Amino acid sequence: MRQASAEIVAVGTELLLGQIANTNAQWLSETLASIGINVHHHAVVGDNIRRVEEQFRISGRRADIIIVTGGLGPTEDDLTREAFQQMTDMDIVEHGPSMKKIEAFFKKQQAAMTPNNRKQGRVFAGADVMENQTGMAPGMIVTHERKVWVFLPGVPREMKRMTTDRVVPHLQQLIGQDTVIKSTMLRFMGIGESRLEDRLHDLIQQQTNPTIAPLAQNQGVAIRLTAKAASDQEATHLIDQTKATIMEKVGDYFYGVDDATLEESVSSLLERRNQLIGAAESLTGGMFTEKLIAVPGASEICRGGIVCYDTKVKENVLNVSPDLMRQYGTVSKACALAMAENVCSLLDSDIGISFTGVAGPASSEGHPPGTVFIAISEKSGKQLAEKYTFQGDRQTVRNRAVVKGYELLYHLLK
Template structure:
């Protein structure tokens, strides 16, 4: 297998302005890794002819395969073709099959085609043209000075179809790939990244195949295992062996693999145990319930939620006794437990969970921002109330509170 270095260049000022995220580069990198091609650089350049030209020169000097996304549209700021022509001198011609497709599109839409749409059918002389099955502008594969240049539309659905159907098979042939690279994510909750790394330090230091990479994530921490093998089955076996070694040590914190979220895992456990849950949310404002009902199948286990931000709502809707609030305050274990028990009864759920605290930026009831109480109550008689102190701004505190609530539920259900 040839050792090929690849670079992904995204063209578009909207990416630099933060108006859209460069998800194309992430997706392409993942697909290239699966066929053993290493991506050494991600680059983003705005819609400026000179800057695009300069970026192409830099990228062409350092990479073997250049995948360019964007800048193939009909407008004046779509400059990818022009920039590449500047550095190569290649001719550009109109690709008749693509032009016929563009004309047919406007005829079917009963709309006039403006002249600038002809630009989308322009391709480099001698290019291997890739038909756009889901849009207008075709893609291209071009060889120049022993480098492979691949031009793709920036629209994700168009790019992905071309990559899957045409580009990946071409690159696999080009590299003589006989090696499979496969990755798997192991997800953990309730343990920090440094603690996880400490528990696995000897495995990490001696890693060869698979590689072991601890990662901080939005939901807990994760370990990415990446294996190389002759085929998918062998790669899976390599990963599974190391995964078991890891779980033998820290399996108590493990909740799932790959893209599984903690909310999905909690819903799965609720279904397995035939339990339902209802939530009373003060500072979280419905985020816990929203996260759960975003998962398909939630209607079977989620009774609903009550957003009880105001003290009067806690008293009149949730029936938290006024004297309890007067004695302990709304930011307290006692109030949290009462909220959890009462929402369990009001919503006819097996489990009630509640959230109360101070998201900030100001103190409340003498408590600093980040002071949070979470309580869980079950009809079987279990109850738990915990105090936490979270750091961060208002939104970060709320997100961490929701995540901690899912952690409590996960530990209760598992």
């Protein structure tokens, strides 16, 4: 199958009520584009068997590959199987391994398994069944009237894992691998999207293979390079060449490729240096430490942290001098430095980092919301402290403070 076109059909009334956005379709579209499959339509239909079947008929007529998300769960609202059966007369059978898994889950939880849970272990006879690594309902790939139907769970985590592990390789084989599409994401921080685009303007204009697409991200900015070539080797070469040109222009802001996060990059740098870090967090409330401990292998680089939201904790646990806090306030460079220095020694670490400031909504100690001090203190005696003014609501201010902390560490450690 060459130049296959795809359609993504989401089943779920919650989408039609506006309770959630169809981010599954976005992610799947991006993924299909990266392997050279054009998506021509998205469709969303509610949990209504007649309308789902009708939509399936429309989608089956106009696309070669139909990817259906949702409606595979245990409840009466989950009607994807039934609608497809009405259209195709395919048999639905119990899938042994999935049933066993569901039964084992309820046994392990010591919970009674209600009859509707058996529904999740039912699949189309002859389907290519895809095990659900992170949930219960398996996925399926079925061919009907020469169209390829892929059924995926609606839970994003489950859908993504199954797509990456099983659907992408299946489709790549299907469309014939005489061109290789390779894509990589270069990640930058400390530079805005427009400034990055400005610096790379000529390159972006002239470049066709790989294509260069700048994207705004939660943590900084990313550039997606997508190359088409006759071989994997050639595609890699094309990407490497363009990457080198980009690095010449904006390499100072680069921190990682693909799924790299700032906290992972900082973790790797700490691990390479064999150093431990500890954080004293006031307004960020544990967010900095939480992100670090989310990275597997965290015990090599972090013993823990102190959340010192209240002045008493700064004083009694972190031993910040009450005189210092009276004189300069807790939202001050002096307090931030003392917090970083003291958490470093209290947790017997090589580096201490601290966050103190005003998350809002109210002002504090005369400072408006968004005022944040971040300090870093090393065992070696080296110290730095910076004042920032972040825009946004309570949660945004706290998020930005944490990202900034990781940026500071990345520059310090690399």
